[in-house]
Amino acid sequence: MNDFLVEHFNLIRGLHILAVIAWMAGMLYLPRLYVYHTGTTLGSEMDATFKVMERRLLRGIINPAMIAALVFGLGLIMADGAIRGWDFLLKPWMLAKLAGVFFLFGWHGFLSKARKAFEAGQNTRSEKFWRATNELPFVAAIVIVLSVTTKYLN
Template sequence: MTYFWLKAGHIIFVIFWMAGLFMLPRLFVYHQEAPEGSEEAARYVERERRLLKIILLPSIIVVWVLGLMLAMTTGAFSQGWFHAKLLFVIVLSGYHGWLSAYAKKLARGERSMDGKTLRLLNEVPGLAAVVIVILVVIKPF
């Protein structure tokens, strides 16, 4: 029973986390289309800050805590698929950290990436999710 509740909570917060990871680079693209120093740009700074603080940060914490509790419940630490999953989840967490740093740069008025690169980077969470879900459901090794 504990296992199913942990898993339900894990999946719910994975959805919140992924939604935030998909949304933030989109906001960056629109933000960078607004003139620097404009009121519109300032509104994007606030939207990005709130998305990071209210959705992304709590979600990544809950996903990690429930995921590690699930691993302890099922003994996944000794299984190959779990090691591979951890690798991709660490990549995804690093991507989250990078987004957070880029939001701070944008807030300071630094725009080091163009919209095309940001749109390309937006594929990272989608690809990682495909691999992670296959690993966790099929458990190929």
């Protein structure tokens, strides 16, 4: 298995990047839908439309992209471990990346729970809250990308 991962490292890295792009796009868009959904009247046609859009975005794009990003990311970790040894997991750049990734998993769960609240007509968050938190995944992406792209700097 490790031989396969090492031989196909660049392919796996490319697929990981594509999955992360899809995951991030969805996690940036979903809170924006929540901003607009917050302003609708419960039971209205727009309320129903937003519920469908949010469910399809989460189940059709965000969840599968997260799973793909996780699977390909674990493949990269296994390949890196086989190539360079496992000590890279404790390097500051990797710890920063993992902190960003864990935040994204938590934020994903938070957004999923919020979708269920909207679905049940029980959203307690304001439009202002969703606007203020909309860019959190991008802040995590900055930490993750810079930690990886600067890992060899002194």
